[in-house]
Amino acid sequence: VASVAQAAVVEYTFNVGNLSISQLCQQEMIITAVNGQLPGPTIVATEGDTVVVHMVNESPYNMTIHWHGIFQRGTPWADGPAMVTQCPVHPGGNYTYRYNVTGQEGTLWWHSHISFLRATVYGALIIKPRGGTKAYPFPKPDEEEVVVLGEWWKDNVNELHVNATETGVPARHADAYTINGKPGDFYGCSDPNQTHKFELKQNKTYMLRIINAALNTPLFFKVANHSFTVVAADACYTKPYNTDVVVISPGQTVDALLVPDTGVAAMGGRYYMAVIPYDSAVNNDQPDRLYSLTNGTAIVDYTGGEATSTPMLPDMPKYNDTATAHRFLSNLTALVPNRVPLAVDTHMFVTAGMGDTFCGPEQTRCMPNPPINGTIFASSMNNASFILPKTTSMLEAMYRGSIAGVYTRDFPDTPPIVFDYTADEIEMNKTLKHTLKSTKVKTLKYNQTVQMVLQNTRFVSKESHPMHLHGFNFFVLAQGFGNYDETTDTAKFNLVDPQERNTVAVPTGGWAVIRFVADNPGMWFMHCHFDAHLDFGLGMVFEVQNGPTPETSLPPPPSDLPQC
Numbered sequence: 017v018a019s020v021a022q023a024a025v026v027e028y029t030f031n032v033g034n035l036s037i038s039q040l041c042q043q044e045m046i047i048t049a050v051n052g053q054l055p056g057p058t059i060v061a062t063e064g065d066t067v068v069v070h071m072v073n074e075s076p077y078n079m080t081i082h083w084h085g086i087f088q089r090g091t092p093w094a095d096g097p098a099m100v101t102q103c104p105v106h107p108g109g110n111y112t113y114r115y116n117v118t119g120q121e122g123t124l125w126w127h128s129h130i131s132f133l134r135a136t137v138y139g140a141l142i143i144k145p146r147g148g149t150k151a152y153p154f155p156k157p158d159e160e161e162v163v164v165l166g167e168w169w170k171d172n173v174n175e176l177h178v179n180a181t182e183t184g185v186p187a188r189h190a191d192a193y194t195i196n197g198k199p200g201d202f203y204g205c206s207d208p209n210q211t212h213k214f215e216l217k218q219n220k221t222y223m224l225r226i227i228n229a230a231l232n233t234p235l236f237f238k239v240a241n242h243s244f245t246v247v248a249a250d251a252c253y254t255k256p257y258n259t260d261v262v263v264i265s266p267g268q269t270v271d272a273l274l275v276p277d278t279g280v281a282a283m284g285g286r287y288y289m290a291v292i293p294y295d296s297a298v299n300n301d302q303p304d305r306l307y308s309l310t311n312g313t314a315i316v317d318y319t320g321g322e323a324t325s326t327p328m329l330p331d332m333p334k335y336n337d338t339a340t341a342h343r344f345l346s347n348l349t350a351l352v353p354n355r356v357p358l359a360v361d362t363h364m365f366v367t368a369g370m371g372d373t374f375c376g377p378e379q380t381r382c383m384p385n386p387p388i389n390g391t392i393f394a395s396s397m398n399n400a401s402f403i404l405p406k407t408t409s410m411l412e413a414m415y416r417g418s419i420a421g422v423y424t425r426d427f428p429d430t431p432p433i434v435f436d437y438t439a440d441e442i443e444m445n446k447t448l449k450h451t452l453k454s455t456k457v458k459t460l461k462y463n464q465t466v467q468m469v470l471q472n473t474r475f476v477s478k479e480s481h482p483m484h485l486h487g488f489n490f491f492v493l494a495q496g497f498g499n500y501d502e503t504t505d506t507a508k509f510n511l512v513d514p515q516e517r518n519t520v521a522v523p524t525g526g527w528a529v530i531r532f533v534a535d536n537p538g539m540w541f542m543h544c545h546f547d548a549h550l551d552f553g554l555g556m557v558f559e560v561q562n563g564p565t566p567e568t569s570l571p572p573p574p575s576d577l578p579q580c
């Protein structure tokens with residue numbers, strides 16, 4: 017009988033503070049980082065463990081940390097989004113996050129959940145199976161490597177965020193894409209110390225735990241002369257899926273076995289691992305490219321650091337290759353049939369996209385500054401542009417039963433006017449473009465099954481919004497392009513082995529249908545994981561009510577919960 021390790025408490029201290037680095041031809045710059053590391057420390061736990069993280073805020077900014085993909089059952093106060101589940105930790109303050117990782121295993125991650133600070137405050141969160149790596153439902157790899165994809169910004173990202181929200185002008189895109197915090201060899205002033213190297217051994221097998229921590233950029237990921245067998249996404253096992261390219265949106269994770277082409281393992285050598293943006297906004301009716309197209313790279317080295325040969329670059333997909341993105345994202349399925357709830361209690365149809373806010377006579381609702389021409393750039397879901405409350409967190413308001421002035425319970429189940437993706441711009445403007453700022457929640461009874469059709473709009477541009485739900489995984493039943501059509505598209509639902517995720521990249525100019533069971537009381541943010549879009553209101557919150565027992569009810573807040 018194999019002995020199974022007892023559940024343990026794994027404890028970390030996160031000192032969030034200044035880190036000085038030189039990047040992209042700039043001399044020195046101060047960024048915010050955890051324990052002086054970029055990416056921050058990797059948390060490693062085993063299924064069933066309790067994770068305790070003491071966060072000490074030595075940075076000059078208000079700070080929170082979110083544990084992306086952790087259900088937080090019974091610990092809603094540890095979820096981390098500022099003003100949704102907690103007031104931020106002020107400079108000089110601290111807060112201890114405490115949660116268990118029961119019923120979850122795989123690759124997740126953590127990041128700051130305030131302003132744009134997650135640009136540099138992020139790291140991996142790995143949950144191993146209780147039975148050890150031999151319990152993997154795929155051939156056990158000899159070794160594992162964490163691959164955290166990110167961005168470099170030449171600006172102070174907190175200022176970028178403040179400028180964007182004050183002026184209503186979206187922040188520009190990143191200056192470089194990084195692998196494990198380093199941009200690689202193809203940007204100006206490349207420094208050999210700023211290329212991450214994976215030292216691999218010939219004839220050993222490797223699993224990559226890939227995380228997209230970039231603020232705003234979906235990425236294509238490849239390794240020259242290698243392909244992949246995907247075995248999990250968002251910490252949910254998938255049927256083995258063979259591909260030469262991984263497509264990953266901000267918020268998503270992919271676990272993949274690295275498969276060398278015939279001859280590579282025997283020959284050894286050096287190869288580039290590379291990322292390039294999938295610029296989902298670019299298509300025929302919107303030709304402007306938003307992102308830099310320089311490859312972020314790392315080196316995969318089988319030579320023990322001996323060889324000096326120039327590595328080969330993989331052949332990357334074109335930046336607007338939606339067909340490749342869609343093939344990858346829609347072909348994943350769950351490893352084993354999962355229990356998809358068949359009866360739906362709450363049906364929602366939600367438009368998500370960019371547009372502008374109409375301030376009209378209510379200029380004060382264009383927060384924080386009324387614009388000159390009466391409108392300001394905004395994003396919305398069902399025409400409601402989300403803003404965070406200012407004085408108390410939503411979860412505290414819910415817990416105390418005093419929500420006035422904090423949020424309202426009128427998030428609409430459908431858009432104000434039936435949405436038609438094919439309507440011309442003028443018609444669409446009438447139906448959806450002008451939106452007001454608000455803090456609306458959708459209230460759910462405990463244990464309700466929710467189905468949500470997420471329909472991308474196309475104001476400003478069509479784009480693949482990575483929609484992330486806190487507190488739950490959901491099943492992705494179907495995805496498609498154009499208008500979602502209730503009468504024909506329900507036939508496309510996969511109710512047997514749909515992929516289970518916490519972040520779905522809604523196809524650009526299309527839709528995705530998700531389903532989940534609201535069996536976790538609390539305040540759960542759902543939002544676009546492009547921070548530039550979240551800034552402008554592309555979010556909403558589910559308020560899940562208490563169940564019948566103390567165990568299924570909101571616990572009291574921990575005594576060190578920060579005050580606003």
Ligand code: C2O
Binds near residue numbers: 097129486543
């Ligand atoms: Cu990974 Cu609300 O975010």
